[in-house]
Amino acid sequence: MHFLNPLFLLASIGVIGPIVLHLVRKEESQKVPFSSLMFVTRMPKRSWRRQKLQHLLLLMLRVAALLLLVLAFARPFFTSRVPVPIQSLKNKFVVILLDNSFSMRFGDRFEKAKKQALQLVSRLGHGDSVQIVAFSDTSQVLNSPRAERGVLESLIDGLRPSYRKTSYTQALKLANQLLASAPDELREIDWISDFQESGWKDTQEEITLGEDIRIQAYDISGVDVGNAAVGQIQISEIPNQENPLVRVLAGVPSYGLKAPGLATLKLELNGKLLQEKQLSLESNGSKPVEFETFSLPPGVSAGKVQLNFPDPLPADNVFHFALNSHKKLKLLLLGEKQANNNFYLAKALAASSVSPFTVEVQDLKSGNLADLTPFAAILLNNIETIPPRVASSLYGFVSNGGGIILVLGNRVKSNDFNAQLEKILPAQLGYKYSASETKKEQFIGEMPKHHPIFDVFDTVHHSYFLTTPFSGYFHSTPRSASHVLIKLEDGSPLLIEGTVGKGRTLLFTSSLNMDWNDLPLKSVFLPFCQQLVKYCVGFEESQSAFMVGEVIPLSKLNPFLDKALNKISNSSGSFSQSWKVLNPSGEKTDLNDKDLIKSPFFTLEEPGFYQTTVHNFKNLVAANVDPAESDLRKVEPQRILSSIRRQVGETRASGRLLEATMDQHLAWEGRQRLWWFLLLLALMILLVESFVANRYYKNTAEM
């Protein structure tokens, strides 16, 4: 039995009233002991009555009447095993959530899902509306609410599973939004999915749905079967004088395999098999496989790690990666070649073969300034005098996008510096602070933790900076467009960032040798110097692979694409003729010029290689399926449903709510109208009670 207004049941507490009254009345009648009732019991019974029975009957009648009244107001009804046809109630608005994530490619899952969706569509009534939402980690509404059944069927037929990962949150939120447009209809979400656990377990966000929205889950996952995949791949590129060396470490996870099995893992580069490894897969677990280092040929290379293992989801048995053989960035270090002046800085920037930089040191006194074009960044280290011609070249260099790092020291004369590098300096230099005069060294007072320069350092590393005493530095006044990144205790800037044209300048107001501090002797010195340069030149590590569904800037799709786009946008011409993008299937991707200018991003939809050609320059971008999708273990739909919050009353969705909506309850209750009968019965009992009570009191009066 269910109740339409269950809160009315609280009124049943009112039965305490009659009971208390009866008890009170019982107390009121005095009890008198008497020798014997021998004569009393011989009298006709109307002369006396047993109080207990009399009161009990009245009490029962009153309590029964009250309870029946309470029940009647609570509007009880019985739910039928056969649901009342919803069509007979009113029109309904249904959102069919159809999971088309990568895991739906497993076996015939997606075909079963489509079949289920078609069945649901066929059940719809004449005035019903339906919207089909295909979802993975993104959701796509396929039709308008009033689409005809034939259109809906063809839309469902045409659906294909994607390669994206699963996320239920967004899909449910979208369904809730769609249903919000139909508040007067019976609202329903039909959720067809394999209910993959990975789509739910990482979700921390709470889902809230309208209170009356009915959710019906259709689990089409079938029996559990095992799966193996190529999981995360770690690719280390080791810069070399010639061609860089590459080391590949692959993880092969297995999920719920019925039995351990042997598999082969192949490493291919540009279509050629480089290495092959045998491995035995366990039922559940992950096997790491390390391939031997190989030399990367010049240009862009397409690599592939492929697992040969028979499972029903072969698409995740391959991992694609693209490698570009980058040359080391050239840095120019300008500084007087005296003992130890440039030693620490030069060593830090080009410490080993793994450093992405090569450093050329030049003393301005020794000759003319070299051609600056090949250099990515120029470092000026503790220079006393800068010739005007050099200053002009530096300005031109930074204006065109180069990076300049200015490191001061005891040779620097602030007035000369201000005058010579006026256009480059991010701050106006002031007087020189010397601890030998003040007898007080300065320490770092403020430094950011989440700046690109410093985000490689953890707390311990930061403490190395903070405990470094600075015995000398230049006071400075930052320009308005500049940012102070590090401040000393007295508030003086230690590191200032500025922009000149397209380039960036960094000013370090103390020394990076041993003159004014011992930072070069600390472990943070090398990464700090390299981070300074990387930030100054906008250096980005090349990414060998992306995940399907990632939105990447066009510059990552092809470094020249950005520049081409700028040119086209300035000349208002069409550039789609000058470049093309082929997706992994080999099909040309249509890109709208205006859209690209508006939003210079590209979404990866398939695993494999995206090939981009811009002015005959080819580039490859590798995309792979999210490894989480390979784990086909599922979560019970009820678990998800039970965690869904409801908007009104903040009640969680329960099993009962899933079975029937409020409207159905109304319909059932309306048909049965039990409250009428209960009310009638209550009235009849009250009549009987009145009769009994009257008779009782009348007799009492007579007596």
Next chain:
Amino acid sequence: MNLITQDSTSSGPRFLDPAILSKIGNLELVAKTVVEGFVSGLHESPYLGFSVDFAEYRQYMPGDDIRRIDWKVYARSDRYYVKEYEGETNTNVYLLLDISGSMGYKSGSVSKMEYASYLAASLAYFAQRQKDSVGLVTFAESLVDKLAARCRLGHLNSLLHILEKTSPKAKTEFGRPLQALAETFRRRGIVVLISDLYAPAEEVVQSLRHFRFKGNDMVVFHILDPQEQEFQFSNVFRMEDMETRRQVVMVPEVVRDEYLRLMNQHIETFKKECGILGIDYLVLKTSRPLDYALYSYLYTRQKSM
């Protein structure tokens, strides 16, 4: 302490009020007070001839108490004669006391149980004073205490002790305990039944018949509380049976007439049946002085002589 009071229903100050007796506390003293008061009043009474009545002289026999020798006769005749009194022809008195739950009822200051105890004590004291052997039997559903009839000194104390510790209990039943008791009586005597007689009259009469057939003289004191005879209740109340604890809602105004009719019918039945059996039957209200009961007893004893 002045225990002599006026009773509105009786003339003279010699009648002893049970309400005042109840304040004495000591049952022996109560009995003594009642009996001595009663006896002192008898000098003017027409009822003569109990223990002080002279019957005859007989010759002194060895073993007789020398104090009982009539020295005047000896002076005149030079022979030893001992006075014999009528009272010295001993009889057995059995007091049958009903101690059922209903005997605990009281509407005033004295319950039926207390009144019955005073009566039993007084009768015992009175009997012993006349050199009668007196015994006591208390009963309710069954026999509770049984003290054989004796005349010796100290016996009265035992009897009074039993009376003092007795309290109302259980239901009344006359048939089984009294019939069993009647079978044990080997010597005829006077059987005094003190009870409120809340049992079917036939059952009680049947029990009395057993005693009567054995040749005993009988007195039945029907103890009733004034409320039991008058039923002067007012307002609706729940009447609870003191024996069965059963309760009924009672409207006294409606019930009274019928109740009184049934009660009187009950009493009349006993009167009639006792008359047939030659049993003295006396209804005693607990508000009534005890001497009335003693008169009745004395009358019965005289009959049995």
